Amino acid sequence: MRLLTHNMLASNARGASTGYPLKLQVVKWTTKEAEPNADFLRGMLPKLDWAALVAATHSLGLPGLLPESPPTDAELSADGAADDEGSALRRLHRALLEIHIEEGTLVCPDTERCFPISKGVPNMLLHEDEVRN
Amino acid sequence: MKLKKLEGLLGDLQQFTRPKVELEQYATGPHIASRMLYTAENSFDDITGKVVADFGCGCGTLAVASSLLDAEHVVGIDIDPQSLELAQENAADLELDIDLIQCDIKNLNLRGLLVDTVVMNPPFGTSRKGADMEFISMGLKVASRAVYSLHKTSTREHIKKAALRNYNAISAEVLCELRYNLPKTYKFHKQKEVDIAVDFWRFVPRARDER
Numbered sequence A: 001m002r003l004l005t006h007n008m009l010a011s012n013a014r015g016a017s018t019g020y021p022l023k024l025q026v027v028k029w030t031t032k033e034a035e036p037n038a039d040f041l042r043g044m045l046p047k048l049d050w051a052a053l054v055a056a057t058h059s060l061g062l063p064g065l066l067p068e069s070p071p072t073d074a075e076l077s078a079d080g081a082a083d084d085e086g087s088a089l090r091r092l093h094r095a096l097l098e099i100h101i102e103e104g105t106l107v108c109p110d111t112e113r114c115f116p117i118s119k120g121v122p123n124m125l126l127h128e129d130e131v132r133n
Numbered sequence B: 001m002k003l004k005k006l007e008g009l010l011g012d013l014q015q016f017t018r019p020k021v022e023l024e025q026y027a028t029g030p031h032i033a034s035r036m037l038y039t040a041e042n043s044f045d046d047i048t049g050k051v052v053a054d055f056g057c058g059c060g061t062l063a064v065a066s067s068l069l070d071a072e073h074v075v076g077i078d079i080d081p082q083s084l085e086l087a088q089e090n091a092a093d094l095e096l097d098i099d100l101i102q103c104d105i106k107n108l109n110l111r112g113l114l115v116d117t118v119v120m121n122p123p124f125g126t127s128r129k130g131a132d133m134e135f136i137s138m139g140l141k142v143a144s145r146a147v148y149s150l151h152k153t154s155t156r157e158h159i160k161k162a163a164l165r166n167y168n169a170i171s172a173e174v175l176c177e178l179r180y181n182l183p184k185t186y187k188f189h190k191q192k193e194v195d196i197a198v199d200f201w202r203f204v205p206r207a208r209d210e211r
């Protein structure tokens, strides 16, 4: 699971209000290079929950990867192209699409219900009596 | 990528080894899957560079097809762990990055805004009544551009009404009618396989701020 997926996923456990963002506890993660797509990243920027994304990078032990507040579109573009090593676009790409969480846990922020991540796949299954109505 | 090439690559995917009948597990055939995704991209621009979710991804055929057509991010969701393992192997064999989530579609809680397009070949609701409707309802909650799906032609009117009235679709259109080859376990027939009439649908969700 990558952080773009983490940015959209929420808990549906009984008692949760929004169930979002899921706290991330990481045991193992890897990186795998992928081709950056500048247009995609720019289009994604306003749709992201930036605070959730930054928190996720912190839980990976990568506090410097992203700035605390979201870059503006102009800042993103001015800082260099998506394939320039170290540019803001490149780092956003890395955070969203190159980091793979392999083992760990997602924790519902409202109920503390844990969802294990095993071999890269989070298990969000709930028993019928645990589901939010 | 050419249609023939796409169909050929999908034809090489591993399929369910021990399909679970109660979950209606049968792979979407390469012929149908390639045409679904090809239409979604070439007629509607809904795949390349987009975020695509495959509901009930099974062995991952539609997710893999989306990724081969250069969807920027693909998420496959299924309730069944063995299916997800297969999907993972299929993606890895083609060196594609696909994220997978184990979840019951009716309990999915996915922040909609980020997903452009949902593609799916959900259960037809033969084993568990209403399963097909749960998939359409959730698809229309999650997608911001379009939902592509397959349903039995016999349910056409019912689906159209429900999508427009209850599930926030602003349009529900049958793009074509096709023959779907079902393994015989799914129908009480003597033949080994049986063809049923299936509709290929495109649903467009109402804009988020108008819901």
Ligand SMILES: C[S@@+](CC[C@H](N)C(=O)[O-])C[C@H]1O[C@@H](n2cnc3c(N)ncnc32)[C@H](O)[C@@H]1O
Pocket: B023, B024, B025, B026, B027, B028, B029, B055, B056, B057, B058, B059, B060, B061, B062, B077, B078, B079, B080, B083, B103, B104, B105, B106, B120, B121, B122, B123, B131
């Ligand atoms: C017709 S198959 C789809 C096949 C898939 N497109 C492929 O090519 O392998 C239906 C899939 O939906 C999954 N499924 C059934 N009920 C589900 C549910 N409630 N939530 C999530 N997935 C479900 C099954 O495990 C199965 O993989």
